[in-house]
Amino acid sequence: MNPVKILSVDDEMDLELLLTQYFRRKIRKGEYEFYFAHNGLEALTLLLKQKDIDIILSDINMPEMDGLTLLTKVNELSNPALKCIMVSAYGDMGNIRTAMNNGAFDFATKPIDLDDLALTIEKAIEQIDYIKRMEKEHTQLESLKTDLAVAGEIQQAILPRVFPPFPENEHELDLAALMIPAKNVGGDFYDFFRIDKDRIGLIVADVSGKGIPAAIFMAVSRTLIRTIGMQGGAPGACMARANDLLAEESVDCMFVTVFYAIYHLRTGLVTYCNAGHNAPMFIKAGGTVEPLSPSTNCMVGAIAGMDYAEGTLQMGVGDTLLLYTDGVNEAFNTQFEDYGEERMLQQLAGKDSCTCREIVDGQLASVQQFAQGAEQSDDITLMAFKRKA
Numbered sequence: 001m002n003p004v005k006i007l008s009v010d011d012e013m014d015l016e017l018l019l020t021q022y023f024r025r026k027i028r029k030g031e032y033e034f035y036f037a038h039n040g041l042e043a044l045t046l047l048l049k050q051k052d053i054d055i056i057l058s059d060i061n062m063p064e065m066d067g068l069t070l071l072t073k074v075n076e077l078s079n080p081a082l083k084c085i086m087v088s089a090y091g092d093m094g095n096i097r098t099a100m101n102n103g104a105f106d107f108a109t110k111p112i113d114l115d116d117l118a119l120t121i122e123k124a125i126e127q128i129d130y131i132k133r134m135e136k137e138h139t140q141l142e143s144l145k146t147d148l149a150v151a152g153e154i155q156q157a158i159l160p161r162v163f164p165p166f167p168e169n170e171h172e173l174d175l176a177a178l179m180i181p182a183k184n185v186g187g188d189f190y191d192f193f194r195i196d197k198d199r200i201g202l203i204v205a206d207v208s209g210k211g212i213p214a215a216i217f218m219a220v221s222r223t224l225i226r227t228i229g230m231q232g233g234a235p236g237a238c239m240a241r242a243n244d245l246l247a248e249e250s251v252d253c254m255f256v257t258v259f260y261a262i263y264h265l266r267t268g269l270v271t272y273c274n275a276g277h278n279a280p281m282f283i284k285a286g287g288t289v290e291p292l293s294p295s296t297n298c299m300v301g302a303i304a305g306m307d308y309a310e311g312t313l314q315m316g317v318g319d320t321l322l323l324y325t326d327g328v329n330e331a332f333n334t335q336f337e338d339y340g341e342e343r344m345l346q347q348l349a350g351k352d353s354c355t356c357r358e359i360v361d362g363q364l365a366s367v368q369q370f371a372q373g374a375e376q377s378d379d380i381t382l383m384a385f386k387r388k389a
Contacts, residue, residue, distance in 0.1 A: 040065025
């Protein structure tokens with residue numbers, strides 16, 4: 001433990017002997033370390049060299065620079081952990097009051113009662129220790145904030161952000177997506193990738209939990225599902241394989257709900273597996289909207305050895321499928337009402353002529369308008385893809 005460093009500023013030379021004699025045991029044990037100056041100028045010079053002084057014990061009436069001026073200069077250092085104890089004659093209460101109003105921690109009167117001074121120093125040390133703990137915690141929090149901000153940027157960077165993603169198929173397929181985390185980092189993700197010339201894999205997923213654990217599990221899940229999906233297996237088999245692998249590594253019973261689809265460019269057929277996720281919205285050419293059938297499958301990573309059923313959807317030219325996470329339908333406003341599926345159906349009705357970017361941006365704007373400024377409680381992820389030909 002570092003010693004408490006005390007600077008005594010007084011033009012009376014006998015005070016140095018008194019302090020070193022009275023506090024000799026603490027000095028010997030390395031608990032206190034004393035420095036001495038004889039006026040304010042000497043004290044300031046020493047403070048510039050010895051920047052870790054904890055307590056200044058200063059007389060008020062001194063030549064060259066008095067204690068009140070020194071106190072003003074010390075305040076300019078903006079060091080809340082540096083405490084000043086002012087000393088003056090008992091009859092000098094006007095200056096003592098001025099010192100206290102200007103930020104002195106405490107005062108002592110001459111002749112100094114060393115027992116009382118010892119208690120005052122101990123009280124100052126308690127305050128100093130508290131302030132230093134708070135400063136340390138603040139530094140740690142600021143560091144954590146910076147780390148979280150960087151983590152959020154990294155998380156966004158691993159999601160595909162180039163649209164249109166498959167320019168060679170732009171005449172056949174329109175696709176847009178976004179993910180808005182509720183905090184610095186989130187547990188939602190979307191992904192899309194080419195399996196072969198005719199097939200494209202599409203994923204929207206939502207990891208259980210919040211914060212850093214969810215973000216780490218999100219990164220692992222996204223990489224694992226993408227790797228398995230790119231091997232070209234059927235969606236149900238891909239989810240079963242991902243489930244077994246994630247269940248082996250799951251900590252604190254974390255899991256992820258996933259909607260994984262394979263879109264066939266040539267035919268418009270969608271083969272999909274819904275692993276405990278929200279049912280996507282099917283916007284038909286002509287403007288009608290309906291949700292797909294609810295999932296009957298288990299979420300991924302919860303229980304090993306599960307089978308996953310598949311579904312199919314035939315998309316015609318002009319049809320759009322909107323995938324989303326529950327941060328959309330479960331968004332709350334300031335009256336604690338949830339956005340709900342019915343509002344989604346109303347928002348998406350007649351949007352068949354819109355581009356996928358217009359659909360996802362419009363849905364996000366609708367949720368934000370509904371929220372009326374209420375804090376976003378969950379990540380929001382949207383992905384729309386449309387058959388154009």
